[in-house]
Amino acid sequence: MNVQGEIRTVAPETEAELAEYVADCHGAGRKLRISGGSTRLRRSAAANTHLTTQKMDGIALYEPGELTLIARAGTPLEEIERQLAAEGQALAFEPMDHRVLLGSSGMPTIGGMVAANVSGPRRVQVGACRDYVLGVRFVDGRGRILKNGGRVMKNVTGMDLGKLLCGSYGTLGVLTEVALKTLPVAECQRTLVFENVSPRQAVEIFSAALATPFEVSGAAFHSGTAWVRIEGLSRQVDYRQERLVELLRDKSIEAIGDNESRILWRDLRDLRHFANSPGAIWRILVKSTDAPQVIEALGPLGGAASLDWGGGLLWYAGNSDAAAVRKAAAPGVATLVRPAAATSGPVFPAESKGVAELSAVLRRTFDPGGIMNPGLMEG
Amino acid sequence: MSTIAMPAPDAAIIARKPEIVAALAAALPSETVIFDPDETRAYECDALTAYRCTPLAVVLPRTTEEVAMAMRICHQMGVPVIPRGAGTSLAGGALPTADGVVIGTMRLREILEIDTANRFIRLQTGVTNLAVSAELEPEGFFYAPDPSSQLACTIAGNIAMNSGGAHCLKYGVTTNNLLGLRMVMSDGQIVDLGGPYLGASGLDILGLICGSEGQLGIVTEATLRILPRPEGARPMLIGFDDAETAGECVARIIRSGVLPVAIEYMDDVCLRAVESFAKAGYPDCAAVLIVEVEGSEAEIADQIERIRLIASELNPVEFRSSRNADESLAIWKGRKSAFGAMGRLGDYLCLDGTVPVSKLPYTLKRIGELSKEHGLEVANVFHAGDGNMHPLILFNANQPGDLERAEAFGSDILRLCVDVGGCLTGEHGVGIEKRDLMTKQYAPDDMAIQMEIKGALDPKWLLNPAKVFPLEVSKPYREAATK
Numbered sequence A: 001m002n003v004q005g006e007i008r009t010v011a012p013e014t015e016a017e018l019a020e021y022v023a024d025c026h027g028a029g030r031k032l033r034i035s036g037g038s039t040r041l042r043r044s045a046a047a048n049t050h051l052t053t054q055k056m057d058g059i060a061l062y063e064p065g066e067l068t069l070i071a072r073a074g075t076p077l078e079e080i081e082r083q084l085a086a087e088g089q090a091l092a093f094e095p096m097d098h099r100v101l102l103g104s105s106g107m108p109t110i111g112g113m114v115a116a117n118v119s120g121p122r123r124v125q126v127g128a129c130r131d132y133v134l135g136v137r138f139v140d141g142r143g144r145i146l147k148n149g150g151r152v153m154k155n156v157t158g159m160d161l162g163k164l165l166c167g168s169y170g171t172l173g174v175l176t177e178v179a180l181k182t183l184p185v186a187e188c189q190r191t192l193v194f195e196n197v198s199p200r201q202a203v204e205i206f207s208a209a210l211a212t213p214f215e216v217s218g219a220a221f222h223s224g225t226a227w228v229r230i231e232g233l234s235r236q237v238d239y240r241q242e243r244l245v246e247l248l249r250d251k252s253i254e255a256i257g258d259n260e261s262r263i264l265w266r267d268l269r270d271l272r273h274f275a276n277s278p279g280a281i282w283r284i285l286v287k288s289t290d291a292p293q294v295i296e297a298l299g300p301l302g303g304a305a306s307l308d309w310g311g312g313l314l315w316y317a318g319n320s321d322a323a324a325v326r327k328a329a330a331p332g333v334a335t336l337v338r339p340a341a342a343t344s345g346p347v348f349p350a351e352s353k354g355v356a357e358l359s360a361v362l363r364r365t366f367d368p369g370g371i372m373n374p375g376l377m378e379g
Numbered sequence B: 001m002s003t004i005a006m007p008a009p010d011a012a013i014i015a016r017k018p019e020i021v022a023a024l025a026a027a028l029p030s031e032t033v034i035f036d037p038d039e040t041r042a043y044e045c046d047a048l049t050a051y052r053c054t055p056l057a058v059v060l061p062r063t064t065e066e067v068a069m070a071m072r073i074c075h076q077m078g079v080p081v082i083p084r085g086a087g088t089s090l091a092g093g094a095l096p097t098a099d100g101v102v103i104g105t106m107r108l109r110e111i112l113e114i115d116t117a118n119r120f121i122r123l124q125t126g127v128t129n130l131a132v133s134a135e136l137e138p139e140g141f142f143y144a145p146d147p148s149s150q151l152a153c154t155i156a157g158n159i160a161m162n163s164g165g166a167h168c169l170k171y172g173v174t175t176n177n178l179l180g181l182r183m184v185m186s187d188g189q190i191v192d193l194g195g196p197y198l199g200a201s202g203l204d205i206l207g208l209i210c211g212s213e214g215q216l217g218i219v220t221e222a223t224l225r226i227l228p229r230p231e232g233a234r235p236m237l238i239g240f241d242d243a244e245t246a247g248e249c250v251a252r253i254i255r256s257g258v259l260p261v262a263i264e265y266m267d268d269v270c271l272r273a274v275e276s277f278a279k280a281g282y283p284d285c286a287a288v289l290i291v292e293v294e295g296s297e298a299e300i301a302d303q304i305e306r307i308r309l310i311a312s313e314l315n316p317v318e319f320r321s322s323r324n325a326d327e328s329l330a331i332w333k334g335r336k337s338a339f340g341a342m343g344r345l346g347d348y349l350c351l352d353g354t355v356p357v358s359k360l361p362y363t364l365k366r367i368g369e370l371s372k373e374h375g376l377e378v379a380n381v382f383h384a385g386d387g388n389m390h391p392l393i394l395f396n397a398n399q400p401g402d403l404e405r406a407e408a409f410g411s412d413i414l415r416l417c418v419d420v421g422g423c424l425t426g427e428h429g430v431g432i433e434k435r436d437l438m439t440k441q442y443a444p445d446d447m448a449i450q451m452e453i454k455g456a457l458d459p460k461w462l463l464n465p466a467k468v469f470p471l472e473v474s475k476p477y478r479e480a481a482t483k
Helices: A015-028 A077-086 A098-102 A110-115 A161-165 A199-210 A234-247 A258-269 A288-301 A322-329 A353-366 B011-015 B017-027 B037-043 B064-077 B129-139 B155-161 B205-209 B243-256 B268-278 B297-312 B325-336 B338-345 B357-374 B402-419 B435-441 B444-457 B471-482
Strands: A008-010 A032-035 A049-052 A059-063 A068-072 A133-139 A145-149 A174-181 A188-194 A218-222 A225-232 A253-256 A280-285 A304-308 A313-318 A333-338 B057-059 B081-084 B101-104 B111-115 B120-124 B178-184 B190-194 B218-225 B233-240 B262-267 B287-294 B318-321 B347-350 B378-383 B391-395
Touching: A015 A049, A015 A133, A015 A145, A015 A174, A059 A077, A068 A077, A068 A110, A077 A110, A098 A333, A110 A174, A133 A161, A145 A161, A145 B444, A161 B205, A188 A199, A188 A234, A188 A258, A199 A218, A199 A225, A199 A234, A199 A288, A199 A304, A218 A258, A225 A234, A225 A258, A234 A253, A234 B297, A253 A258, A280 A322, A288 A304, A288 A313, A288 A322, A313 A322, A322 A333, A353 B190, A353 B205, A353 B444, B011 B017, B017 B057, B017 B064, B037 B057, B037 B101, B064 B081, B064 B101, B064 B178, B064 B190, B064 B218, B081 B155, B111 B129, B120 B129, B129 B155, B155 B218, B178 B205, B190 B205, B233 B243, B233 B297, B233 B325, B243 B262, B243 B287, B243 B297, B243 B357, B262 B268, B262 B325, B268 B325, B268 B338, B268 B378, B287 B297, B287 B325, B297 B318, B325 B338, B338 B347, B338 B378, B338 B391, B347 B402, B357 B378, B357 B402, B391 B402, B402 B435, B435 B444, B435 B471, B444 B471
Parallel strands: A008 A049, A032 A049, B057 B101, B081 B101
Antiparallel strands: A059 A068, A068 A174, A133 A145, A133 A174, A188 A225, A188 A253, A218 A225, A218 A304, A280 A313, A280 A333, A304 A313, B111 B120, B120 B218, B178 B190, B178 B218, B233 B287, B233 B318, B262 B287, B262 B378, B347 B391, B378 B391
């Protein structure tokens, strides 16, 4: 693995400059490691030049009355969150800050967030980053400047490439500008706390709470405690708390209010509970009610597990080898987020033959020379 | 005649009809394959009825494997395929060609799994949109996307067009509620994407397929996200004496943090037509907003009060909130009968361009001016919360030249939508209707990448080949693919 600093870094200031550079690389077969703020540590091992969008920053448009934001890819997420907060708005999908877990430096960017489809606890209620992408501008592997979508809420004009680019980790194109839907921050939030529960009991609580119309916007668990978040207008939150407590009355429940709740969910979002644990960190996507059996299967491997998204997202911190983790995770699929010395093998889970072929053919279409973060999503 | 051209059908394929039908009939149950022109004529158009063409044959499979078999045969024989759900597309998305085989999903009707603990339903895609929510009602759940054709339209068509509806302001459109699917590729290969969990580990191919208008494959099974039913819902009606203030009210509501499930807009032309038709008791003014909120009784009352305060700052000519189920029906009655009421005035063309919410007043003003220039009346009734316009252009189909004038007016409106920062279509899709306007929204390279994707997944360009992209733009790709 290359370490930043060992290879040449190129930081274009404009989209045109970036496109010209990529076109050159395509011609020369020069392989690129593409990054935003470099807060996620994984790098394409095959790349010999580092291309960053960091110097392409700035908010191009923010219309709070339309819930619309357009920003250049290198714009720091902090700046965007600050501007949104000034208008009482936010990115509803709660993107995590990887620096806490990975101990990385650098500044998360809006482009990096979209490229990795970074979505936090509220994803269970409001959807992922990809659901908030209204439009993208990007440079493909031949150096063409392309756009897709736009800035409006509803748009079915042509194929939806914004979704495809979101979560493609720079392997299909370098994002240069993204248009996102913003949402107002809820007036009030509260969290119900369930202590001394097993993973199975936690998922039962989540399934019951998420089957109510009370718009539960967070459902997470670790170390024997389950948390259920409710948000809304202040009267709404009082009412929802009362109804949920009634529904789950056989459990012992405490409630924590606004400020404490906000800090709790920020820490859960950033996996602060695993920040100091040694070893690898795995992200496992699973059907919620299968999560308890996956935790049981992971038990003999040691380490620790936590849940988010009502059980649909399982985080595992442990030192076992990759094959053993993947076997225990089944039927869930495991992605390695923080490698450790003992873990080897592919980072992303294996795909079915059909999906792998589709992915390969799409990569060739966007990047015929195979120069964009080569191998990053494969191994 | 109409102005949208289709490529000349391939006479060599039409000449091979007996051979093609024989191959399909040999491989599939006999009731699955329809080839008598009297019967295939039933599939000659979708809801864009000005354009018709009887297909070569129609296949109505009952299983994914039968769809795959039909696709494999068409692929081997080089025959174009027109995927079809219920045929409710307003954009001509399911318009057949004389040299093409329609593969319909309407007999794929099974509900495969309902799982409320994990909040999903898995089904075959010929199930109608409304049937999904009906199926879920006993469980206290519903499926959120609700296009106005929901009684008839299928989930396959909803996925192909990424359908929306009145409630997507809060719940999103199809792509936001789709967790997984099973799809048959143009060569007959079956692929599963996603599943009953949140998110993808690899590329979000699911997101690419949804809304690809039958260009990349036929979706035969889907896993859909389902939601608990709200405790209650109640609309309010707010009337304004000018369009601009109504537009301002929409923006202020959205900004306030109250998130209504729907904000619908009706202009004066529409209001008058609706009043004489449905007698809904709407005020006679320039614009009416219907805003619906959800929750418990107390939550609803709280939200209505907040919206009343926002509206009152803008001096509405009327503010009426529903107090019971009957009053709710009365408020919705006019909106729901709008299309029927407009139909009484004559034929109409319904467009669905989207504009930024702040550009609504200007767009409405310009549409009024264009109406005078083209000498055709237009009514506006639309989903205001997300800027999704629905101008209805009135014309007389029996008067020669009137359809062409209406189409020209429609094209001007869609160009206007793009010029103010919006798009050609917010929920109906491009189909053939807006195909030739794609160059207005997308630069050549922006379309090229989409056609390259089509070519990568459907190398022979057999799936819906003359849709979405302007014919002259797609011609080199189509010709290279069939060589």
